[in-house]
Amino acid sequence: MLEGVFKLLGDYGNPVPRYTGPRCLSERLVVGGCDLCQQACPHEAVSIQTSVSIDPSRCTGCGLCVQACPTGALEYDVTATIAAVRDQRQQDGGARLVCSRSDEAGKTLACLGRVTESAVMAAGAWDLPLALVHGDCAACDLGDPSVPASVERVVEQAQQLRAATGHTAPVTLRRGDPSVGGGGERVSRRSMFGALARSARSVAAQAIPDQPLPFVDWSEPQDRVPDEWQWRLRAMKPTPAPDTAVYWPAPVVDDSCIDCPVCDNVCPTDAIVRDVQPDGRVTLHLNLAACTGCNACARSCPPDAITMQPQWPQRDFDTPVLLRDSGAAVTDPPQ
Known part of the structure; x- marks a missing residue:
């Protein structure tokens, strides 16, 4: 007892x-x-x-x-x-x-x-x-x-x-x-x-066990994405075909972007990665699977260059999506 x-x-x-x-x-x-x-x-x-x-x-x-x-x-x-x-x-x-x-x-x-x-x-x-x-x-x-x-x-x-x-x-x-x-x-x-x-x-x-969770080790990139969003993606079964539109709100960037670091700084899961290339170009990539759709980047963007796109093709979960390249137009923007 x-x-x-x-x-x-x-x-x-x-x-x-x-x-x-x-x-x-x-x-x-x-x-x-x-x-x-x-x-x-x-x-x-x-x-x-x-x-x-x-x-x-x-x-x-x-x-x-x-x-x-x-x-x-x-x-x-x-x-x-x-x-x-x-x-x-x-x-x-x-x-x-x-x-x-x-x-x-x-x-x-x-x-x-x-x-x-x-x-x-x-x-x-x-x-x-x-x-x-x-x-x-x-x-x-x-x-x-x-x-x-x-x-x-x-x-x-x-x-x-x-x-x-x-x-x-x-x-x-x-x-x-x-x-x-x-x-x-x-x-x-x-x-x-x-x-x-x-x-x-x-x-x-x-009773479903409710034991305390360990603290997140922020030095480990895989720990930055909450388990909730990781499990949402795992539970997307049967897996949609590569061209199938998946509801997963995430940011897109238009030409008014001024290449500042704000979106990278405010992203709560580091889903947006800003890199400065050796030639001075600035690129923005999105790890779609890490994005929680919180809208922080869009709310904080100084020139309002970011909007949230509600649907993405299934294939975009596999590799980082290029959102912005300051030195060249993105010829195949996210749809």
Whole structure:
């Protein structure tokens, strides 16, 4: 019994998401800044000065700030949620991700605010019906009444991303039904220990692990791209044909560019690379797979030379895209 309690305290005991400063638009000094995480938090746990701070005494781990973050500066472990979906592939009726406050059993997240596009896309890649089950969000002190609408936006975004595969994800968002199976466990910071003591073993069998993520090593280029966006790309299955247009908003540059370094400086994942050639020419390349579509480059560009292109051919994910060459016209601009 106590082993189950301690297991869950390890899984649920640190609900604060990981913060990676170099990915934050506030730390990147993007024009206009960004306070989406602060706006999304229903518990006033988020404060922003030059960087984001989260008060662990107020944070319930609902995940709404992570859903709102456009760059992956705030994140939870997405691999555990994707694995929970995968493990239900042989289950009759498909997979379920269940809010801890619902009246239904299943693979349990603290709150459906934890659901991100990669999990929905993975269900689509496996052609697996996915039910997202929430509780009474209007009365919830862990999440917020806005959770269902926020999850709907996540699902809509995931379907846009998967459209190029020809197979959208079969997803249902609904209120928990106690007749489907035993109730989900109430797992909040305030009531955690009592809940664990009552039924630690059954919850441990269903809870999706929520262990703290290690800090990002920014010296490793592969670590700069958030796991969420890496998994979105991996879940783009079946892989579209090379000429297929994929919804993946990313920047293009027009001739009003003055070759300044602003876009390179503000990019939160180093998806834009500015190089000065030996002959003085300036080139801009885009690593499309690393771009989160945050729009920081377009917002900060002094001559407004950058716009966001919503769709790109699948082949452009394979090699860097030349956005700008100050010494020669780009004869085959991105389409």
